[in-house]
Amino acid sequence: MENRYNHFNEFLKNKFGERTLKICIDGGFTCPNRDGTCGFGGCIFCSEKGSGEHINSAFSISNQVENYFNSYKASRANKFIAYFQNFTNTYDTLDNLKAKYNAALIDNRIVALAIATRPDCITEDIVKLIASYADKYYVWVELGLQTSNDETGEKINRGYSSQDFTNAVNLLNKYNIDVVTHIMVGLPDETKDDLKNTVNFINSHNIQGLKIHSCYVVKNTVLADIYNNGQYMTISLEYYLDAVIYILTHINPNMIIHRISGDAPKDLLISPDWNTHKKWVLNSIHKIMEEKNLYQGMYFNLL
Secondary structure, eight states: OOOSSOBHHHHHHHHHSSOEEEEEEOOSOOOTTTSSSSOSSOSTTOBTTBTOTTSOTTSOHHHHHHHHHTSGGGGGOSEEEEEEOSSOTTOSOHHHHHHHHHHHOOSTTEEEEEEEEOGGGOOHHHHHHHHTTTTTSEEEEEEEEEOSOHHHHHHTTOOSOHHHHHHHHHHHHHTTOEEEEEEEESOTTOOHHHHHHHHHHHHTSOOOEEEEEEOOEESSSHHHHHHHTTSOOOOOHHHHHHHHHHHHHHSOTTOEEEESSOOOOTTTEEEOGGGGOHHHHHHHHHHHHHHTTOOTTTTOOOO
């Protein structure tokens, strides 16, 4: 089937010559909107374990990597990415950050370092540290944005502004570190105009990659309380498909699409049910784009 957008897996194959897989790592970090620096409880959709419900955080960083290479997963590829996924992976002292990153880079099969973080936890010294790994590894930083609407940002307890995001992107650009950002569809009170504004906002930055997620409700979150009180409704699959198609056809055609659907933990998911059917979502998007002859960036217009 013809690629209608820039698939991340194809990008990795072209870059490294073969299949390359992620090793998801819990670095033992927290977030400034969890420890009281700018708030408590984290983003309203974030569970107690952050985005790493699938990671066994009982092990040290090096042990997590070693356990991966001792599992069947390591037989599926020859090259791997050390991916610091859970919580804010630049939220520590420079010495601790360096020690944690080094603790993951213990195998010659690791060819890339990916670091997920918040825009307000990016400083020039931190970017310099990250850039120091670029001689040996392909390095990128993931910045949560979710929306460019700062009012929505306050509602979801994001704890940083869109200007913070711009400042972080500019710093990473300065040191030639690739940036991957996240956009979330279906946040509380967000409209289609908000989505369009967020796409335009992302297009106005020098960003190399994008992750698209739906807003889903999981147990033991503030959003779950809001949902259970009838103050929030999750979006339909049809709404999500329409939104993803809009994003893909209007986003920069050079951007690498890292994902177009998030993975909700099935044992924690409250709503929507369709979120657990990832292949169904992906196949529906591909089918619509093929039937309508749609391509990434075909309506791209930098405003």
